[in-house]
Amino acid sequence: MDLNEARQIVKKRLKIARYEHTLRVEETAVELAKRYKESTEKAALAGILHDIAKCDPTHQLKDSIYFYQLPKTLFNYNKELWHGPVGARVVEKDYGVTDQDVLNAIYYHTTAREKMSKLEKIVFVADYIEPGRKFPGVNEVREIVNKDLDLAAQKVLKNTIIHLVNKDIKVYPDTFLAYNQFTNSMRGVD
Numbered sequence: 679m680d681l682n683e684a685r686q687i688v689k690k691r692l693k694i695a696r697y698e699h700t701l702r703v704e705e706t707a708v709e710l711a712k713r714y715k716e717s718t719e720k721a722a723l724a725g726i727l728h729d730i731a732k733c734d735p736t737h738q739l740k741d742s743i744y745f746y747q748l749p750k751t752l753f754n755y756n757k758e759l760w761h762g763p764v765g766a767r768v769v770e771k772d773y774g775v776t777d778q779d780v781l782n783a784i785y786y787h788t789t790a791r792e793k794m795s796k797l798e799k800i801v802f803v804a805d806y807i808e809p810g811r812k813f814p815g816v817n818e819v820r821e822i823v824n825k826d827l828d829l830a831a832q833k834v835l836k837n838t839i840i841h842l843v844n845k846d847i848k849v850y851p852d853t854f855l856a857y858n859q860f861t862n863s864m865r866g867v868d
């Protein structure tokens with residue numbers, strides 16, 4: 679699928695504000711791909727497609743989790759987590775995207791996971807720091823990512839976990855596993 683085609687597809691599926699977020703994530707992911715010597719093509723494609731299922735109604739996301747045989751444990755966590763795994767299956771099955779790294783970058787863009795690829799980290803961080811974001815601590819991550827992608831991912835995970843815990847929202851295990859791994863490597867444990 680070429681990038682223009684991908685943009686047209688998501689434009690039809692998403693509300694306008696979400697589509698504009700998508701274009702900013704694309705742009706940010708491409709910048710990070712250049713900085714960290716990743717494929718700009720893959721970063722752009724994953725950036726454009728990462729939120730493809732974001733505007734699907736909850737009942738449709740639920741049906742998709744059954745239909746694509748995604749982990750039922752997703753139902754025990756915030757429904758905000760469902761659109762990544764569903765989006766990855768949609769672009770694979772409905773739009774013929776075959777690149778596994780691109781599919782994983784979409785799948786894990788919200789939760790993160792242990793042992794993320796460079797592309798997965800790029801999309802995960804780009805989604806957090808795109809110019810439209812105003813999270814507390816986002817400027818610090820924008821600075822750090824110029825020097826160290828893993829440290830930037832660690833900060834995003836830390837901020838997100840703190841935010842969720844403060845609101846008494848459960849944290850998906852993959853998010854903790856990713857945080858632990860990036861924190862270990864910060865300390866030189868592995």
Ligand code: DGI
Nearest residue numbers: 729732756758787788789805838848849850853
């Ligand atoms: O889809 P976007 O708004 O662009 O960004 P996203 O996919 O990262 O957002 C989903 C939201 O989900 C994010 O702001 C935090 C929230 N969330 C809820 N439970 C969890 C979670 N995020 C993580 N990483 N882990 C959770 O368990």
Ligand code: FE
Nearest residue numbers: 728729732788
């Ligand atoms: Fe998302």
Ligand code: FE
Nearest residue numbers: 703728729805
């Ligand atoms: Fe997003």
